[in-house]
Amino acid sequence: TQLLEQSPQFLSIQEGENLTVYCNSSSVFSSLQWYRQEPGEGPVLLVTVVTGGEVKKLKRLTFQFGDARKDSSLHITAAQPGDTGLYLCAGPRSNDYKLSFGAGTTVTVRA
């Protein structure tokens, strides 16, 4: 059983559309990170959210951390082909510092 559940598993959209991916858990996390991984490369850190209810914006990307620090979402506005990749959420649980990853959401943005 995955500690962090990500949905959907796959997402294919047209350039200019919006998308949201979700990361959920039954455990409380000290923080959550979002990474993007392109084929043949390692994951690259996008953002870390720490405070329950926190919202962070990174250009067209908006990240939200749930009030109870058990879930997070990533929203992309006006997606571009360069946003294509595997989006991973990860976090250290509050009771230990093991950095666990979700299975990821594969996003494809068609030109």
Add this chain to the structure above:
Amino acid sequence: EAGVVQSPRYKIIEKKQPVAFWCNPISGHNTLYWYRQNLGQGPELLIRYENEEAVDDSQLPKDRFSAERLKGVDSTLKIQPAELGDSAVYLCASSFGLGGSTSEAFFGQGTRLTVV
């Protein structure tokens, strides 16, 4: 500043042969991770070091996998003997601090292992 460096990038070996991967973390990062990633999946932790101490190796298959981090800097991960199911990308990551609640990890490009 150089990122996490891993070598080799690719490795193809026959089953039952040994293989080793090397990782040089970001300078000053105390914590080092080895992850295994299967195609289309998230990374799964194999072992975590704080300095030279392995603080979490609960998911390392110890019958065939071993790792070391001498002097608390570079690390090697070894598989002996390799099995077909070991084919995956092996990722090394490092983070600053020890047991930190943020634990932002920075990854290398990974080593893609194919066992035939």
